[in-house]
Amino acid sequence: MPHMSDIQKVIEIEVLRYNPETDKAPSSQVFEVPFTDDMSVLQGVQYIKDYLDGSLSFRWSCRMAICGSCGMMINGVPHLSCETFLRDYYPARVRVEALNHFPIERDLVINMEGFINKLESIQPYIIPKEPRTLAQGEYLQTPEQLNLYEQFSSCINCMLCYAACPQFGLNPDFIGPAATALLHRYNVDSRDGGKEERMDLVRSEEGVFHCTAVGYCSEVCPKHVDPANAVNQNKTNAAVDYFLRFVSPKGGAK
Amino acid sequence: METYKADVVIIGGGGAGLRAAIAVAELDPSLRIALVSKVYPMRSHTVAAEGGSAGVKLPTDKLDYHFNDTVAGGDWLCEQDVVEYFVAQCPVELTQMEHWGCPWSRTPDGHVNVRAFGGMKIERTWFAADKTGFHMLHTLFQTSIKYPSIKRFDEHFCVDLVVADGRVQGAVTIEIASGELTLIEARAAVIATGGAGRVFRENTNGGVVTGDGMALAYRHGVPLRDMEFVQYHPTCMPGTGLLFTEACRGEGGFLVNKDGYRYLQDYGLGPAEPTPRNKAMELGPRDRLSQAFWYEQQKGRTIDGPHGSVVHLDLRHLGEAKLRERLPQIYELAEQFLGVDPALAPIPVRPAVHYTMGGIMVDGLCASPLPGLYAAGECSSVGIHGANRLGSNSLSELCVFGKRAGEEAANFAKSVPPGHSAELLKQAQAVEQRVLGMVKKTGGNERIATLRKEMAQTMEDGCGIYRLADTMQKTCDKLDELKQRFKNVHIEDKSSVWNTEWLLAIELEYQLDVAQAMAYSALNRRESRGAHQRLDGFEARDDVNFLKHSQAHYVADGAPRIDYGPVKITKSQPGTRAYGAAGEKAEQERNASHV
Amino acid sequence: MSKRRPYVRPMDGWWRKNPYFVEYMIHEGTAFFVAAYAAVLLVGLVRLSQGEAAWNGWLHSLTSPWYVLFHLAALLAITYHTYTWFKIMPRTMPPVVVGGERLPAWAITGTGLAVAAAAGIGLLAFVWGMAR
Numbered sequence: 001m002p003h004m005s006d007i008q009k010v011i012e013i014e015v016l017r018y019n020p021e022t023d024k025a026p027s028s029q030v031f032e033v034p035f036t037d038d039m040s041v042l043q044g045v046q047y048i049k050d051y052l053d054g055s056l057s058f059r060w061s062c063r064m065a066i067c068g069s070c071g072m073m074i075n076g077v078p079h080l081s082c083e084t085f086l087r088d089y090y091p092a093r094v095r096v097e098a099l100n101h102f103p104i105e106r107d108l109v110i111n112m113e114g115f116i117n118k119l120e121s122i123q124p125y126i127i128p129k130e131p132r133t134l135a136q137g138e139y140l141q142t143p144e145q146l147n148l149y150e151q152f153s154s155c156i157n158c159m160l161c162y163a164a165c166p167q168f169g170l171n172p173d174f175i176g177p178a179a180t181a182l183l184h185r186y187n188v189d190s191r192d193g194g195k196e197e198r199m200d201l202v203r204s205e206e207g208v209f210h211c212t213a214v215g216y217c218s219e220v221c222p223k224h225v226d227p228a229n230a231v232n233q234n235k236t237n238a239a240v241d242y243f244l245r246f247v248s249p250k251g252g253a254k
Numbered sequence: 255m256e257t258y259k260a261d262v263v264i265i266g267g268g269g270a271g272l273r274a275a276i277a278v279a280e281l282d283p284s285l286r287i288a289l290v291s292k293v294y295p296m297r298s299h300t301v302a303a304e305g306g307s308a309g310v311k312l313p314t315d316k317l318d319y320h321f322n323d324t325v326a327g328g329d330w331l332c333e334q335d336v337v338e339y340f341v342a343q344c345p346v347e348l349t350q351m352e353h354w355g356c357p358w359s360r361t362p363d364g365h366v367n368v369r370a371f372g373g374m375k376i377e378r379t380w381f382a383a384d385k386t387g388f389h390m391l392h393t394l395f396q397t398s399i400k401y402p403s404i405k406r407f408d409e410h411f412c413v414d415l416v417v418a419d420g421r422v423q424g425a426v427t428i429e430i431a432s433g434e435l436t437l438i439e440a441r442a443a444v445i446a447t448g449g450a451g452r453v454f455r456e457n458t459n460g461g462v463v464t465g466d467g468m469a470l471a472y473r474h475g476v477p478l479r480d481m482e483f484v485q486y487h488p489t490c491m492p493g494t495g496l497l498f499t500e501a502c503r504g505e506g507g508f509l510v511n512k513d514g515y516r517y518l519q520d521y522g523l524g525p526a527e528p529t530p531r532n533k534a535m536e537l538g539p540r541d542r543l544s545q546a547f548w549y550e551q552q553k554g555r556t557i558d559g560p561h562g563s564v565v566h567l568d569l570r571h572l573g574e575a576k577l578r579e580r581l582p583q584i585y586e587l588a589e590q591f592l593g594v595d596p597a598l599a600p601i602p603v604r605p606a607v608h609y610t611m612g613g614i615m616v617d618g619l620c621a622s623p624l625p626g627l628y629a630a631g632e633c634s635s636v637g638i639h640g641a642n643r644l645g646s647n648s649l650s651e652l653c654v655f656g657k658r659a660g661e662e663a664a665n666f667a668k669s670v671p672p673g674h675s676a677e678l679l680k681q682a683q684a685v686e687q688r689v690l691g692m693v694k695k696t697g698g699n700e701r702i703a704t705l706r707k708e709m710a711q712t713m714e715d716g717c718g719i720y721r722l723a724d725t726m727q728k729t730c731d732k733l734d735e736l737k738q739r740f741k742n743v744h745i746e747d748k749s750s751v752w753n754t755e756w757l758l759a760i761e762l763e764y765q766l767d768v769a770q771a772m773a774y775s776a777l778n779r780r781e782s783r784g785a786h787q788r789l790d791g792f793e794a795r796d797d798v799n800f801l802k803h804s805q806a807h808y809v810a811d812g813a814p815r816i817d818y819g820p821v822k823i824t825k826s827q828p829g830t831r832a833y834g835a836a837g838e839k840a841e842q843e844r845n846a847s848h849v
Numbered sequence: 850m851s852k853r854r855p856y857v858r859p860m861d862g863w864w865r866k867n868p869y870f871v872e873y874m875i876h877e878g879t880a881f882f883v884a885a886y887a888a889v890l891l892v893g894l895v896r897l898s899q900g901e902a903a904w905n906g907w908l909h910s911l912t913s914p915w916y917v918l919f920h921l922a923a924l925l926a927i928t929y930h931t932y933t934w935f936k937i938m939p940r941t942m943p944p945v946v947v948g949g950e951r952l953p954a955w956a957i958t959g960t961g962l963a964v965a966a967a968a969g970i971g972l973l974a975f976v977w978g979m980a981r
Contacts, residue, residue: 020854021749038493038560038591050703054755055747059293061460064496064587066388067297076867083590103855105431106752111855116294116408124396126355138352140364146357147951148944153357153389157296166870169860182396189355214873215937232941432851750852 008034011090013044015056016097018104026104029053030093035086041096042070042081045108058108065222068156071163072108073097078160078220101162101169115159118175122183122201127194145190152185152230154223161217161227167210174210175201177217177227184230203238211235255686256436257679260288260405261667263425263440264660265412265467267291268298269387269649270631271446272394273656278664279401285664288438290407290427292462292757295395299448299460300652303387304499304583306379307351307649309344311368315376317341322826324647327373327539328611328640329784330801330828331480331821336618336637338824340647340654347653348380356393357382359580369580370504371646373539373833375532379646384499384581390649410436411757414685415443415470415627416678422474422626423673426685430757433750435689437682439675441667442626444659445471445614449632451484453769454607454717455710458490458497467633469764471614472771476622477805479635479819480612481768482776483785485643486719487608488543491591492561495606498584500645503536505580508568509543510600511555517565521546523834534834541642541785542833544605548719559602566600573597605719609648611639611785612775615805615819620659626666630659635803637822641784693756698744702758705743706765709736713769717776722790726777733770734813740766771806771814778816779804797828876933882926885919935961 010032018026031048042060049056058081060070065083072081075095086094102110132139161177162168168176175183183202187195202208211231218228262278264271267289275289291298310320320341325332348366352358358366359381371379382389398404409430416424416437424439450465451457472478488509489498503509506529511517516535519526523538523546530537547565550556556563569577569584574597577585581596588594588601614629616622616636622629630636631652638651709732716729740763747755781796782788802818809815832840864870896907910916938961939954946952 018856019749020751020856021852026856026858049755050701054702054745055749055753057752057754059297061293061297061462062299062302063460063494064302065590066385066583067299067301067460069293069297100858101860103857105853105855109752111431112294119396120399123399125400126353126397128353132353134346134349134353138349138358138366141360142364143360143362144946144949145364146360150357153392154385156301156388157294157392166860166863169863186355191353191355212877213937213941214870215940216867216869216873218940219869226940228937228940229942233943235941236943432853434851751854 009036009090010034011044011086012093013048014093014095015045015048015107016095017056017107019055019106028095033086035090037085037087039086040082041072041074041079041084041086041094044086045081045096056108057106066156068158071099071158071160073100073163078163080158080160080222083222099159099163101165101172102159112159114172115157115162115176115179118179119157119182122175122179123194123198124182124186126186126189126192127197129191129193139191141190148190149185149188152181152188152225155181155185155225155227156223158222160220160222164216164220166214167212171210173206175206175208177231178225180208180234181225181227181230184234199238199241202234203241208232208234208238255679255682256434257675258288258405258436258438259286260438260440261285262442262444262660262663263288263290263438264444264446265290265425265470266298266446266448266631266633267293267295267395267406267408268446268448268631269300269391269394269652270656270659271295271298271444272391272398273653274444274446274630274660274663275404276394276398276401277657277660279403281661281664282668283401283403285403285667287404288407288440289398289404290410290412290425290438292409292411292430292466294408295398295406296392297462298391299463300387300391300649302458302460302497303390303649304384304497305371305501305504306369306381306386306646307348307390307653308371308374308378308644308646309348309380309650310341310378311345311366311380312376312378315378319375320344320378323374323533324638324644325640325826326829326831327644328638328642329795329831330797330823330826331483331640331783331803333618333637333822334824334826335822339618340638340651343654344650347650347657351390351393351653354393354397357389359383369501370530370532370537371644372500372503372537372543373533373644374646377532379501379504381501383579384501384583387649390652407436407438411760412466412470413689413760415474416681417474417624418673418677418681420625421670422624424678424682426682428689428757430752433753435682435686437679439673439678441670441672442628442663444620444663445627445629445633446631446656446659447633449610449613450765450768451607451610453709453713453765453772454484455714456490456495457607458487458495459607464761464765465610465633465768466761466764467629468613469767471622471624471627471629472767472806472808474624474627475808476624476627477615477807478612478768478771479615479803479805480641480775481610481771481806482717482779482804483611483639483641484607484717484772485540485609485611485785486544486605487540488547488605489567489603490606490608491587492559492564492602492604494591496587496591497608498567498587498601498603499581500540502567502569502581502584503530505576506530506572507536508571509536510566510568511550512557513555515555517550517555518543518546521549522832522836525835533837538833539642539644540608541787544719545787547605557602562604564602564604567603568600569596570598570600609643611635611641611643619662620655621662626670628659628663628666630655641786689760692759693745693748693753695745698742700739700743702743702745702755702762705736705740706762709733709762709766709769713773717773719787721776721786721788723777726773729773730770730777730813733766733773737766737770767808774814774816775804775806801828872933876930879926879930882923883930886923886927931965932962935965
């Protein structure tokens, strides 16, 4: 709760608005928002919706940087708005826009259907190397084996990395950082035997060779997933796979 | 209006809904499943669960121990036959999660590791660092992609169930992106929409946790059971209410007051020992810990902060390396949101609303009294949490009862014929008229945010950690008033695409119904049990009059009607609920008397 | 009829909008100097094959102020390219585990830069030794 008793600080929030039913193109609108030092940009945007303009649309839920809903461009940089604080911009104006490189449905809401299709295309589930019944109990997996993929399994699908990837912006078909990180997560899981099936996508037209190692995706990742690493490891994997096919007719994936 | 013909419709795409969908798909791949979620499934609030998921694992543990902890933790308001089924299924389902790829934390030899949790006699909480819910949700979501019979309706908001011939035959949804409505025909429905913690002011819950499914069932005559039992989690961030997992204490964290004193020893939870002892001190159950905070506050032994009184969660003695390994998310939350390095300074915490023990009344097969309607997860009251849930039981519940609800719904769907499409469409069109009317209506003057704030405040005032008849009555009156004022609500946004103001209004209406069920159930329970504690002459548990479930029945335009149902007791007679040294003594006496 | 009309923002001038992208473009731009320097060496090789006169002519042309300027610029650009190349290197490799611990990014970058510096100095010493 803001303490109104102290001298109330007010910050200007500039929001990129777009209503497909009335606007030809997006345009900016500035709101004056009273704030306290512990308020996030998300809370600032919520204040606008609650008290200044009920028609402002944006996604949010958990408020604690784990649900992945509230990614926005904040002063041109992709951030989760729930863990970005207004105090870090004050007294200057802060500019809030929908995530770059995605079509805008309305205001701060992007169309993420393309991302979901990519996620579905990578077979993001265990294809067992050795099937096991429940009665046989769990697969054994050492902490070292877990460590190989755990980082890539931490992706919250917030898509900040896509907003940071100019190659995705230039070619929306590129499978992109997060989906590749998740693909890699399953490929290097000791329980999984589906690498060969996933490699077709890795080396395909939409695959990893779109990446030019800008590396900004990993910079903006709020969960230290390092998707650039997954993409670039798979360039090597695809290349090895390519050359091994001259040695063995089945290629290098096994 | 578009129509989609399914066999089973599942409303809610969190842990329970996804598990239910997979269960239907595995049981019979020919059944068409519609999985409706108002957010993309991986945004569901399961994602925020941190500490872990309970299931007997160690050779020293027994299903009976898990049963006893759960029933006593719930202050004997549990359905004991259901708890027995639950504890037996937990290890099976958690192993299933392992086979699906959940990155459980491991012991050096590669087995799944377990940690201590509040109210649990033996370490049995499976965990994936401190992001267990996140990993379980993403594992379930990604696994669900494997099944072609699951048709997802992502970002579709359910506005009503369609009931015909005395059974559920579908659901009506708004596609949020277009604002257009869809009728989903189905021969059975599973509600898995999660809790309703957002009706309270300070809570750990995400914005989506608005009790939608509870209200949907309730309005169709299904009772909401045990709604007065609302869990306060003892260690939350002041102001925002964000959660610091119980695993902080499971790993050995201390709770201290302004004098640096581990005050829990003053509330029957001692003795205070340097390392955690199960079911004692910081590893006591959540209701007791939150209540102890309240008393410390009364005694003036808490610390004043900008968002009210706090105590300190002290993790410093665990060291940075262990904190980074076991509690990485907690570490970052403390640093980013509070500017506190938990390896160097204690974290200020206070209780906040966390979980609704009650919900849609269902039997052990997840079936509600309305034929064809099933429920699982936090929105349901299947009877395992009683008056107080033990931490880490609810993630297991999602799996165990998500699966069961899915299978039961599938079997029901196969046993009944499809409905009459024309009649169902007629009903759906009436729903469409009603919900579109909310947007078209002009002349209202009540702001959604104002009503929501007043609701949240009155719930905190009347239905907090300790309760009094007169403040509960005020809350009931206030909610009646808010429901009247809601009729005059004003929606500024008249557009169709992504009109979230419209959805907020519908959610608020759901919340007001659920809040009423909570407040009236609380007012009527004239005893203290678990999370429902009174200070107005009903401080003791009253097994003679209140060892029974409350059932709130919806009354259109009026106060809910409250009645009571029996509690199933099989092998654990109600006893004294004691923790710490007192608890161990009581257990020895019980064991001796059984010989 | 759906009222959805998703708006696609243009990508024009994308690289000017973020300092990170500007740095990336400079990094990519410096690759030109790597190629150009290789071309210069290649010409020298061709000249060498054409006899002593041609070779001396090539050597002489290198002493022109323009060529000296080009070489200074190339040195700067390639140094920058080397630095940014090793900076991104940890992101492109599988994890390197030493003694059960994962090698941190700075160690990989540092090793790369150290090896590059050592190779550069080594080559310089070798050429200087030959010339003496």
